Amino acid sequence: MKIHKLVVAAFRGNTWFSVQGIKELQRRDLLWVAWLAFAGIAVVAGFFIFYIIDMYRNLLLLGIQTGQYELLFFYATLGSWVFIFLMGIPLALSIMYYARDVQLLMALPLKPGEIIISRVVLLLLYCFPLHLFLTGFAAYVYGNAIAYSFELLFSACIHILAGALFPLSLAILFVVMLTRIINVKAFKTAFEVGGMFLSLAIIVIFNILVSRSFMDPDYISSLDGITQLFKQFMNIAFPAEWVARSFLPGRGFLYLLPSLGLYLFAAGLMILVTGKTYLQDISNRIVVSRKKTPRVKEKTGFRKQAVTVALIRKELHVLFSNSTFIFQTIGELCIFPILLVLFVFILPGNYVKELARFLPAGQLMSLIIFGICVALTCLNSLSSTSLSREGTTFALSLIIPVPGKTHMISKLVLYILFYFPVFIIDMIILMFFLKSDVLSLVYMIPGALAFLVFAFIINITIDLIRPVLKWTHPMQAVKNNLNVLISLGISFGYLAIFGFSGWAFLWFLNLPPVLFGTGIVLLTGIADILLLPLLFQFAEKRYNGGIEMC
Amino acid sequence: MIKIENLYRGYGTGDKKVTAVKDLSLEVKKGELFGFLGPNGAGKTTTIKILVGLLKADNGKVYINDIDISKKSLKAKSITGFVPEEPVLYEKMTGMKFFSFIADVYNVPLSRRKSIIELAELFELHDALNDPISVYSHGMRQKVSIISAMLHDPEILIMDEPIIGLDPKASFHFKEKLREYCKMGKTVFFSTHVMEVAERLCDRVGIINKGELLAAAPFAKLREIEGKKNATLEQLFLEMTDEDT
Numbered sequence: 001m002k003i004h005k006l007v008v009a010a011f012r013g014n015t016w017f018s019v020q021g022i023k024e025l026q027r028r029d030l031l032w033v034a035w036l037a038f039a040g041i042a043v044v045a046g047f048f049i050f051y052i053i054d055m056y057r058n059l060l061l062l063g064i065q066t067g068q069y070e071l072l073f074f075y076a077t078l079g080s081w082v083f084i085f086l087m088g089i090p091l092a093l094s095i096m097y098y099a100r101d102v103q104l105l106m107a108l109p110l111k112p113g114e115i116i117i118s119r120v121v122l123l124l125l126y127c128f129p130l131h132l133f134l135t136g137f138a139a140y141v142y143g144n145a146i147a148y149s150f151e152l153l154f155s156a157c158i159h160i161l162a163g164a165l166f167p168l169s170l171a172i173l174f175v176v177m178l179t180r181i182i183n184v185k186a187f188k189t190a191f192e193v194g195g196m197f198l199s200l201a202i203i204v205i206f207n208i209l210v211s212r213s214f215m216d217p218d219y220i221s222s223l224d225g226i227t228q229l230f231k232q233f234m235n236i237a238f239p240a241e242w243v244a245r246s247f248l249p250g251r252g253f254l255y256l257l258p259s260l261g262l263y264l265f266a267a268g269l270m271i272l273v274t275g276k277t278y279l280q281d282i283s284n285r286i287v288v289s290r291k292k293t294p295r296v297k298e299k300t301g302f303r304k305q306a307v308t309v310a311l312i313r314k315e316l317h318v319l320f321s322n323s324t325f326i327f328q329t330i331g332e333l334c335i336f337p338i339l340l341v342l343f344v345f346i347l348p349g350n351y352v353k354e355l356a357r358f359l360p361a362g363q364l365m366s367l368i369i370f371g372i373c374v375a376l377t378c379l380n381s382l383s384s385t386s387l388s389r390e391g392t393t394f395a396l397s398l399i400i401p402v403p404g405k406t407h408m409i410s411k412l413v414l415y416i417l418f419y420f421p422v423f424i425i426d427m428i429i430l431m432f433f434l435k436s437d438v439l440s441l442v443y444m445i446p447g448a449l450a451f452l453v454f455a456f457i458i459n460i461t462i463d464l465i466r467p468v469l470k471w472t473h474p475m476q477a478v479k480n481n482l483n484v485l486i487s488l489g490i491s492f493g494y495l496a497i498f499g500f501s502g503w504a505f506l507w508f509l510n511l512p513p514v515l516f517g518t519g520i521v522l523l524t525g526i527a528d529i530l531l532l533p534l535l536f537q538f539a540e541k542r543y544n545g546g547i548e549m550c
Numbered sequence: 551m552i553k554i555e556n557l558y559r560g561y562g563t564g565d566k567k568v569t570a571v572k573d574l575s576l577e578v579k580k581g582e583l584f585g586f587l588g589p590n591g592a593g594k595t596t597t598i599k600i601l602v603g604l605l606k607a608d609n610g611k612v613y614i615n616d617i618d619i620s621k622k623s624l625k626a627k628s629i630t631g632f633v634p635e636e637p638v639l640y641e642k643m644t645g646m647k648f649f650s651f652i653a654d655v656y657n658v659p660l661s662r663r664k665s666i667i668e669l670a671e672l673f674e675l676h677d678a679l680n681d682p683i684s685v686y687s688h689g690m691r692q693k694v695s696i697i698s699a700m701l702h703d704p705e706i707l708i709m710d711e712p713i714i715g716l717d718p719k720a721s722f723h724f725k726e727k728l729r730e731y732c733k734m735g736k737t738v739f740f741s742t743h744v745m746e747v748a749e750r751l752c753d754r755v756g757i758i759n760k761g762e763l764l765a766a767a768p769f770a771k772l773r774e775i776e777g778k779k780n781a782t783l784e785q786l787f788l789e790m791t792d793e794d795t
Contacts, residue, residue, distance in 0.1 A: 302663040310654035321642045395638045398604055400655045401628035544623045545606040
């Protein structure tokens with residue numbers, strides 16, 4: 001009973017997912033935020049379902065062709081375990097070890113076991129949607145394509161309800177071990193970012209394995225090899241094979257028992273180990289233990305910097321202050337190289353070279369490449385969330401005697417430092433694969449700068465108008481920030497206008513593409529020169545009483 | 551010198567509008583140590599936030615050393631130091647890096663930057679300067695906030711509950727420092743709930759309730775006005791702010 005109350009209290013106290021939460025949003029006229037979030041979740045879930053069903057169908061087909069009917073369940077189980085394990089590490093750190101309410105619970109008359117189990121239940125609830133998606137849809141795809149047997153439905157119920165316990169227990173045990181070996185707090189951000197990138201890498205590898213198997217021209221002849229490969233893989237990850245086989249009719253129940261035993265063993269071990277160490281670990285964490293660092297000598301640290309440089313360094317500190325900002329920024333910066341690597345692996349052999357034969361070449365290709373690079377680098381959230389990311393520390397930006405113009409210049413310099421090299425790298429990669437005209441670089445390189453400045457002006461203006469400074473989780477400042485959506489919409493708008501005018505220019509006037517490229521770069525440059533002073537004026541107003549910190 | 555003229559500030563709109571500061575006029579002279587007292591929600595923090603530029607007044611004027619903050623806010627900010635109620639700091643920076651950042655943006659010359667060490671030693675923060683602020687205790691963060699407000703040797707020091715969280719030794723040094731500041735002709739304006747501190751330290755105290763300034767006078771004068779020669783500041787404060795008495 002107490003555990004139920006603890007779980008409900010943690011949910012109500014820390015999230016908006018409660019009747020009170022919704023009422024509070026209603027009171028603050030912010031109910032639309034809940035609807036928007038709901039719509040966003042529905043869209044993402046829709047895409048995810050579509051993607052996963054398609055991938056599971058391919059896996060089932062591959063399993064049928066290789067005579068390994070359990071292949072679909074094997075991958076679904078393994079996928080779910082890996083993701084929950086990776087997700088479970090930062091989750092366990094934040095919910096079990098760094099949640100603010102843990103200290104409150106420790107002061108209440110509660111048994112350690114009650115606190116631990118309530119935290120584990122919370123973790124299970126957080127992981128449940130992902131586990132349900134990955135395991136539930138495997139059962140759905142299999143049942144629809146072959147048959148819904150009793151074993152399938154029974155096993156699906158058991159595994160959906162209890163399956164997440166195994167990877168989650170391992171994740172908690174891993175965290176317990178980590179807290180004993182290293183100062184976890186010092187590496188918390190690194191763990192979170194590492195986990196996010198590892199998850200992304202696994203999605204990519206998973207996708208590659210399935211897609212490439214089908215696109216390979218020697219696919220049928222390589223079936224024997226694939227069968228052997230899967231067998232070896234299953235031998236290594238044999239617990240996942242037990243779970244996979246338990247879904248199949250016939251001898252499924254024989255495998256269900258060891259699977260259940262595995263879950264219970266892992267959970268039992270986790271509760272035993274955690275029960276012995278948890279409260280002590282929390283107490284140790286509460287006692288602030290700072291390492292003895294060398295004393296600052298009078299002459300060190302006294303290096304004078306220009307205000308703009310100091311502000312750029314501050315921007316970097318904010319950007320790298322938590323894993324959400326880091327992941328968002330690095331993800332956006334590296335999106336094109338990631339996509340390219342993905343395609344190179346997915347597409348067989350000389351596919352790209354063959355594709356290039358059907359595409360235009362020379363000046364027109366250079367113009368297309370320029371357009372792609374502009375789209376890739378201008379559609380980002382770095383500047384449209386620049387003020388929002390500062391959160392409550394934005395008060396410092398308002399207090400210090402620095403003009404709005406200087407704030408803008410420092411943010412612009414950082415933006416250029418981040419995105420100009422990326423623009424050039426993206427351009428080089430594309431020009432390497434596609435037949436383009438090197439002379440077009442004359443307008444492409446200054447054009448990169450002109451478009452980056454233009455995108456910056458548009459995006460930062462949105463954040464200057466409505467910065468999201470009151471957030472409790474960094475996600476609210478970036479991913480859930482409406483400014484990102486608005487800026488993307490506007491950027492799509494002007495990119496479409498440029499694209500359409502380019503098409504009209506080339507199609508109707510039949511003029512050389514280099515002329516259009518140079519013209520559009522010149523126009524953008526002029527727009528930058530005209531708009532930058534206006535941005536500085538606007539920033540001056542906003543930094544001088546226009547934005548308030550209540 | 552701080553001069554506030556007919557200051558108004560409200561929150562919300564329409565029927566939900568609440569007036570936080572109502573027709574507040576006040577002058578704090580050069581070299582004066584002024585204590586700003588009032589119960590919770592009286593309008594102290596709102597007034598202070600307007601003084602430092604975090605909020606804009608709906609009406610009225612604020613002058614910092616004769617500079618109209620609505621017209622020349624940068625100039626006013628450059629001669630002001632501010633300690634907020636809750637320290638606002640870049641958590642991932644070390645104490646030293648944070649002070650360097652503040653020194654850079656206030657253009658503190660290299661020759662004067664040794665005051666970082668002096669102030670850190672005074673507040674016993676010296677050993678922690680190379681640690682990230684995220685590992686600091688609340689008291690240490692408050693010390694960082696105070697040092698960064700004093701770093702550029704401001705003409706005007708504005709503070710919102712600066713003593714909360716300070717250990718007795720730091721609190722003593724801090725009060726000494728404030729006295730020293732005022733002797734140098736600088737102006738100190740701070741809010742506090744600690745009546746003993748206000749009674750002993752301040753040249754003058756202002757009492758605000760429900761957005762209105764009830765009185766602004768030296769402690770002895772307040773006693774005279776209220777006709778209670780032996781009353782403590784706490785007693786006077788309670789009487790003035792309690793509607794029933």
